[in-house]
Amino acid sequence: MTQVHQSQIKWCGLCRHLSGEFATAARLYSEAVALLAAIAPNRPPQEYNRLRHAAEEAKRRSELAGLAFEQHLESHHRTAAIAAAATA
Numbered sequence: 001m002t003q004v005h006q007s008q009i010k011w012c013g014l015c016r017h018l019s020g021e022f023a024t025a026a027r028l029y030s031e032a033v034a035l036l037a038a039i040a041p042n043r044p045p046q047e048y049n050r051l052r053h054a055a056e057e058a059k060r061r062s063e064l065a066g067l068a069f070e071q072h073l074e075s076h077h078r079t080a081a082i083a084a085a086a087t088a
């Protein structure tokens, strides 16, 4: 089994871009949920539904951004493992 050390993995420009996108998407999701949770009980159901859909959409975007970041990090791990195997 090939050991992949953290020192072999460097953050590239895409890492920083994707982590920033993920952080932003997660923050927008959090804000959308905060808006939904703070809705006054006397508001019409249409308004609640609109906010709920916005929160659902923000959640989906956050999940996709997290997945893209995760998959990119995995590609670094694979590349590092291949490089480690080649020099072993």
Ligand SMILES: [Zn+2]
Pocket: 010, 011, 012, 013, 014, 015, 016, 072, 076
């Ligand atoms: Zn990267």
